[in-house]
Amino acid sequence: MIDMGKTIIYYYSATGNSLYVARFLQERLPAVELRSIPEELNSGRFEARADQIGFVFPMHYFSLPMQVEEFLEKVSFKESPYLFAIATCGVPYWGRPFSDMNAILAKKRRQLHGAWFLRLVSNYLPYRDTAAQWRISIRAWFAERKLNGIAKAVAQNDHHDTWQVLRDMRQRYHEEWRERQEMIDGQFSCNTEKCTSCGMCQRICPKSNIVRPAGYPVWQHKCVECLGCLHICPVEAIDYGEVTKGRRRYRHKDIQPKELLHDFSSK
Ligand SMILES: Cc1cc2nc3c(=O)[nH]c(=O)nc-3n(C[C@H](O)[C@H](O)[C@H](O)COP(=O)(O)O)c2cc1C
Ligand code: SF4
Ligand code: SF4
Incomplete structure (x- = not known):
């Protein structure tokens, strides 16, 4: 070395x-x-x-x-x-x-x-x-x-x-994406019958863009579309429009869910 x-x-x-x-x-x-x-x-x-x-x-x-x-x-x-x-x-x-x-x-x-x-x-x-x-x-x-x-x-x-x-x-695609940032999370929905209120979607969000006043996620329009919330939900309650329904969620095999969570509250 x-x-x-x-x-x-x-x-x-x-x-x-x-x-x-x-x-x-x-x-x-x-x-x-x-x-x-x-x-x-x-x-x-x-x-x-x-x-x-x-x-x-x-x-x-x-x-x-x-x-x-x-x-x-x-x-x-x-x-x-x-x-x-x-x-x-x-x-x-x-x-x-x-x-x-x-x-x-x-x-x-x-x-x-x-x-x-x-x-x-x-x-x-x-x-x-x-x-x-x-x-x-x-x-x-x-x-x-x-x-x-x-x-x-x-x-x-x-x-x-x-x-x-x-x-x-x-460059044009990237700029157009940034221009519609406030609309990105309008695509997200949560199936409240599936949601167990575990809070992982809220804790993975790098923008603190998710609140859960009634247990399930509500998005606050400052999403950066990392897709962490969509992939981490253990019961696949979160979807992006209709297109993600039935599609396989992903996480790298060597990384545990808890390693992707943030704890901003302690800072
Ligand atoms: C909003 C968004 C846009 C993406 N755009 C591209 C892209 O332009 N080209 C590409 O090869 N992958 C793209 N990807 C895929 C990611 O770059 C890729 O899966 C990455 O390895 C995920 O890394 P992470 O697991 O560390 O978040 C995109 C993913 C997201 C969420
Ligand atoms: S996609 Fe990422 S930034 Fe957007 S709400 Fe979900 S976790 Fe937060
Ligand atoms: S990760 Fe899924 S089950 Fe957990 S609170 Fe969010 S939507 Fe509900």
């Missing part, structure tokens, strides 16, 4: 893919501290002091999740760290997360040194059903191989750029 100092990995994860990646790197690199981006936003901790700083997040509409973008605007780096990013996704290369990241980092006179896509499983259930188990297993095998290479590259502070296919064309 190469001798180096501390690494901070900021992660954002609704169904565990990005948390799995962050954990994978934590196990293979020395002195890695994981920090949850929603929890950093909630606590207002925006200073990062480490030799290496990484960001692991899902691709959302061909670019950054809204809260990852918000955090990148706010975070400040002390000294000159090695910066890297990994975008987990269902379809690799189609998008522009790293050029959008670099545009934000440029305002702080920084750029990414390493950037990688990592194809796992799409959790975007409104578009299509979760992949079959055999496909998930094959993707996991390829992902682990690629991750071993990424861990070695990060350990050596390697520079790594990547393809971002049709990145200019994809």
